[in-house]
Amino acid sequence: MRNSKWMTAGAAGLAVAAVLSACSGGAKSNGSASGNGGSSPSGSAAASSSASPDAEKTISLKVVSQTKYAPNSVPNEYTKRTQEKFNMKWDYQAIPLSAGMDKYNVMFASGDYPDFIPNMNQWNAVRKWAAAGYLLPIGDYFDKLPNYRKLYTDDQWKMLQDFTSVNGKVYMLPFITTTYDPQTWLYRKDLFDKAGIAEFPKTTDELTDALQKLKAADPNFIGIGVRGGSGNTGVKNLLISFSNTFRVPPDFSGSTGWTSFWHDPDYDNKLVFAPATDKQRAMLEYLAKLYKAGLVQKDFATSTEDQFNQNRQNGKDALDFQWVSQIVSLEKQNEGADWDYAKGFVSDAGIGKNPLMFKGPDFALYGSIFSNKLADQPDKLDRLLKYIDWASTPEGTLFNQMGVEGLTYEMKDGLPVYKDDLDRKKVLEQYGFDYYITKNDDALKTDPTYAIDQEAAPIFKAIDTVLAENAPMSDEDTDTVNTVMTGVWNEVYQFATKAIMGVVDVNDDKVWQGYLSDLNKVGLDKAMAIYQKAMP
Incomplete structure (x- = not known):
């Protein structure tokens, strides 16, 4: 068996992962989550957070998530804590990848589509919906997403705008890849x-x-x-x-x-x-x-x-x-x-x-999309953009990927690790958490999948490679x-x-x-x- 190679995260494995982290994906680092004490939105911590819009009215949003696995229940810890932190009320539904695209297509065809889909994994559908006028040109609001912008190098940022443009506008916030998983x-x-x-x-x-x-x-x-x-x-x-x-x-x-x-x-x-x-x-x-x-x-x-x-x-x-x-x-x-x-x-x-x-490119053409209806609802849009920009910080990526310290993960040697027998699938199913903007740097260092990806990366990068072409x-x-x-x-x-x-x-x-x-x-x-x- 090879479990001892990839299923443990001893001191030596953590050291190797920390060194390799600087080489992954070509993207800029999203910082150290441990520097924030592993904090996540919960209870009084939410009220004291600088990202929390205190004294603002509650914003109602329809959110549909294309999760990798179906959560066991809704609402769950992810939705409840996110809504509490940003004073939002979500009409939330999870339609996992395994369910296909039929329900999404019906939503858009009927006009009853969500305000926000954090993780749409069907680029051709995004292009179609954007061209039909259903989606908000999120690229027009990049100035309100400084933390998201920091995830990209200048070359990657230009590539993002080249590959994600539809009719000259950007309608999606792609997932920025930090690992090479062939x-x-x-x-x-x-x-x-x-x-x-x-x-x-x-x-x-x-x-x-x-x-x-x-x-x-x-x-x-x-x-x-x-x-x-x-x-x-x-x-x-x-x-x-x-x-x-x-x-x-x-x-x-x-x-x-x-x-x-x-x-x-x-x-x-x-x-x-x-x-x-x-x-x-x-x-x-x-x-x-x-x-x-x-x-x-x-x-x-x-x-x-x-x-x-x-x-x-x-x-x-x-x-x-x-x-x-x-x-x-x-x-x-x-x-x-x-x-x-x-x-x-x-x-x-x-x-x-x-x-x-x-x-x-060094990002995947799946990610967050937004309803065109938000253009006429600035209060809703501003609140959602605050959440997205916070979700691009080390604190936010740790929250989305790992959940809540003491509930779904604990800190060991300054790094987050899942509690007990939890893993990505169980945390999503039981609590609703999963990454969608990018992975958290510190969480990667304790992730056994990261070690095997780093082992495989040089092997497959040495193969004759052809780069995708943009087609404006x-x-x-x-x-x-x-x-x-x-x-x-x-x-x-x-x-x-x-x-x-x-x-x-x-x-x-x-x-x-x-x-x-x-x-x-x-x-x-x-x-x-x-x-x-x-x-x-």
């Missing part, structure tokens, strides 16, 4: 050893052989595990598993700065839509072979995230493609499992080139792209699902040409013309 193959080393696989495969042929050995060694093995969810989540995540191998940008709905329109070096830097290239076809051909041999999770297209987690815990999932930091929680959930991560991506002989790393567009062009690309992506994933499952033969030229024709029927040619103007 996606790669996570695998059960103990099950690999049992099947006689000495090391993780380096090529697609070796991967096929390894999967066959795992299947022969354990009849319960389901093949490559896939993190499912609503809509096209399953097939999307399966394709992401091989995007680096086949040099096809992964689709994270724009949250990484990548849109799948890019100047592909394999096509003489011609602007292409990646899912319409021969490399996408080659990836589907390979996946179809794996699926036919029973080496990919059979229900990848319809499974849920809960099923994914269950398969990991019961040993049916011996490998999947996820973020390196997840190994810590995996080993905590099953102390008998020895999880490890592949130190790179597998290559494919047919592609004939090394895998690529697709890197976005006019109002009209943005509207057109937002409209047509919904249909295009649906066509991409419906075809991919059928191709992988063998419903259609991707090797048949007539089938492939029919797919390309269908993409243009739903508007790919229109989107391509716009991107050619935006990315000459």
Whole structure:
């Protein structure tokens, strides 16, 4: 087991983390939480805080949060203490990531949308809502967010305005990343050893052989595990598993700065839509072979995230493609499992080139968005901006990420650590706390996921890397792209699902040409013309 490496935070581990902290993410430090005595808003402390708007009237706000995990109850400690500190009354609802986007889309389509979403994780939806006039151009109020601005270097700040602009305005406060957490193959080393696989495969042929050995060694093995969810989540995540191998940008709905329109070096830097290239076809051909041999999770297209987690815990999932930091929680959930991560991506002989790393800016295109209605409600907007700017300070980031000292965490050697058996998931579920603007520096130093991220970072930063390109567009062009690309992506994933499952033969030229024709029927040619103007 590797638990002793990542599950403890002894003096030596803290010292290493403290040194590495200065190198993470390229962002400016958000300071030391311990310098504030680990304070959090509670009781009389809230009334005495300089950030608390004493003697101001109570402000009512509708808040909807796209949490990673669903809180057990609302209101909870997070909502109650935040409302008390800033004299706000929240009509609060949590709609977790696993629930998809349907409820959010209904809210905006009906006009009954929230004043504030602290953590929207769907950049394409943000662009659409901004272009439709639903969102407040928060960039016009940056002067009221000095602490948020301090989280960014000057170069990062310019990049923020380049990548998050819609119609020339900024409508989102992105999450600033302070760690480098790459996606790669996570695998059960103990099950690999049992099947006689000495090391993780380096090529697609070796991967096929390894999967066959795992299947022969354990009849319960389901093949490559896939993190499912609503809509096209399953097939999307399966394709992401091989995007680096086949040099096809992964689709994270724009949250990484990548849109799948890019100047592909394999096509003489011609602007292409990646899912319409021969490399996408080659990836589907390979996946179809794996699926036919029973080496990919059979229900990848319809499974849920809960099923994914269950398969990991019961040993049916011996490998999947996820973020390196997840190994810590995996080993905590099953102390008998020895999880490890592949130190790179597998290559494919047919592609004939090394895998690529697709890197976005030093922030994620998910974060806080605000209703356009606030423009005519200055009292509400000012109060909300005070909260956001406080939430960008060391005190605020500690509160959002870790909760309350004595309740959810305690201080050890001047650094915050979760109490008892609490972790991020339990603290969110039981108390409602979770980070959304950035992570707290001091909390990172005691976080075992930070140690493994720092170990993996130099390995993956050494891989050939391509940077995301910005694509500035006019109002009209943005509207057109937002409209047509919904249909295009649906066509991409419906075809991919059928191709992988063998419903259609991707090797048949007539089938492939029919797919390309269908993409243009739903508007790919229109989107391509716009991107050619935006990315000459």
